[in-house]
Amino acid sequence: MSDLPDTDFTQRFIFDDRDVRGEWVSLEHSYAEVLARHPYPAPVATLLGELMAATALLVGALKFDGLLILQARSQGPIPLLMVECSGDREIRGMARYEAEQIAADATLAELMPDGHLTLTIDPVKGQRYQGTVDLDGADLAQCFTNYFLQSQQLNTRFWLDATDGKARGLLLQQLPADRETDADEREESWQHVLALASTLKAEEWAQDNETLLHRLYHEDAVRLFDGNPLRFHCSCSRERSGNALVSLGEADAKALVDECDGQIEIDCQFCNERYLFDASDVEQLFNGGGTDAPSETRH
Numbered sequence: 001m002s003d004l005p006d007t008d009f010t011q012r013f014i015f016d017d018r019d020v021r022g023e024w025v026s027l028e029h030s031y032a033e034v035l036a037r038h039p040y041p042a043p044v045a046t047l048l049g050e051l052m053a054a055t056a057l058l059v060g061a062l063k064f065d066g067l068l069i070l071q072a073r074s075q076g077p078i079p080l081l082m083v084e085c086s087g088d089r090e091i092r093g094m095a096r097y098e099a100e101q102i103a104a105d106a107t108l109a110e111l112m113p114d115g116h117l118t119l120t121i122d123p124v125k126g127q128r129y130q131g132t133v134d135l136d137g138a139d140l141a142q143c144f145t146n147y148f149l150q151s152q153q154l155n156t157r158f159w160l161d162a163t164d165g166k167a168r169g170l171l172l173q174q175l176p177a178d179r180e181t182d183a184d185e186r187e188e189s190w191q192h193v194l195a196l197a198s199t200l201k202a203e204e205w206a207q208d209n210e211t212l213l214h215r216l217y218h219e220d221a222v223r224l225f226d227g228n229p230l231r232f233h234c235s236c237s238r239e240r241s242g243n244a245l246v247s248l249g250e251a252d253a254k255a256l257v258d259e260c261d262g263q264i265e266i267d268c269q270f271c272n273e274r275y276l277f278d279a280s281d282v283e284q285l286f287n288g289g290g291t292d293a294p295s296e297t298r299h
Contacts, residue, residue: 009227010060011209016221018189019175024209025056025230027091027167033232034093035165037272043106044097047072048081049162050140052093053169055083056230057158058119061171063087066123072135072143074115077101081112084270087124090233092270108139117143141169148173155190159197161205168205172197193217234271241266241275242285250286257282 007028014021031049040048055070062068065087072081083093102111115135122128131151137143141158148156155174161167172193180186196216204212213222244266245253256264257279264277277285 008230010056010230011224011227012060013209013213013222013224015193015217016223017179018193018220019178019180019186020190020193021173021175023057023060023171024212025053025060025167025169025171026209027052027056027230028165030091030230030232031162031167032165034270037270038094040095041097041099041102042104043102043111044078044095046162047078047108047111047140048083048093048095049167050160050169051081051083052091053160053162053167054140054144054158055085055093056089056091057169057171059085059087059089059230060228061173062121064121064123065125066121069118069120069122071118071120072112072115072140073118074112074135076111076113076115077106078111084235085230086233086235089228089230090235091230092232092234094270108135108137108143117147119147157194157197159200161202163202163205166205170197170200234268234273236268236271236273236275238275242277242281245277245282246285250282253282253286254279 007026008030009026011024012021013024027049031052034048034052035045051070051072055068059068067087068085070083073079077098078095080096081093082095083091085091112135116132117135118130118132120128120130131147133143133147133150135143137146139160141160144158145156148154157172159170161169174186174190177186180189200212200216204215207215210224213224245256245264248256257277262278264282266275266277267273
């Protein structure tokens with residue numbers, strides 16, 4: 001096994017004698033980048049870290065070229081959690097919340113009552129896929145487990161943790177019958193793997209994956225593969241902001257400049273970057289000048 005990426009990576013493993021595969025995720029720098037851009041209360045930061053870990057696990061499991069988007073929505077104190085990760089393994093996330101309504105010990109049901117989880121796969125080539133399930137689990141890990149049972153009919157389990165500035169996660173998934181063809185044998189094997197994973201304690205998440213695998217499955221033949229790095233990256237840009245103004249049409253864009261006292265401010269909800277456009281910038285956009293040589297008000 002080659003050296004792992006330092007802090008942010010997914011790492012796959014497989015059981016040699018069982019039809020089960022797994023995936024670990026560790027996020028530290030990318031999670032810190034997301035938290036540094038917004039003063040999230042601790043319960044919000046925890047849920048966002050768990051959602052980032054789940055997104056990275058899914059990107060590790062789904063080999064595709066495009067964008068994976070996870071959104072959790074509700075009418076409660078946290079109306080939106082959103083994480084995006086590209087096939088190039090660039091990840092970003094954000095949350096909307098009502099700070100005064102968030103108790104430090106609030107449960108998922110209290111923070112996001114009557115919520116739902118939407119998974120969108122937007123490939124560069126091929127058809128867009130979207131699936132939605134209710135946020136009806138005790139925690140996000142259980143919600144993702146329910147999602148796969150309901151929408152994919154795959155035996156899949158998630159464990160998620162976001163504490164002490166790190167987001168970690170574990171995914172186990174049963175594979176099609178190959179090594180184990182008897183139905184009872186397959187079920188017994190799956191339950192064995194789950195039972196051992198469920199003994200993982202919160203304080204053990206800080207250990208490296210090889211140590212954790214040995215601790216959980218030292219009596220099984222398990223192969224741990226090389227890690228695949230992830231990094232924080234926000235895809236916002238001045239050009240994209242300018243294109244959004246162009247999509248309004250020239251008359252509406254110029255009217256918006258007037259409504260905004262001469263300067264439009266476009267803020268990225270993910271990274272808090274701000275892009276400014278005055279009347280000269282808007283004029284330039286609609287004259288084909290693009291955003292490469294804006295006026296002095298450019299951010």
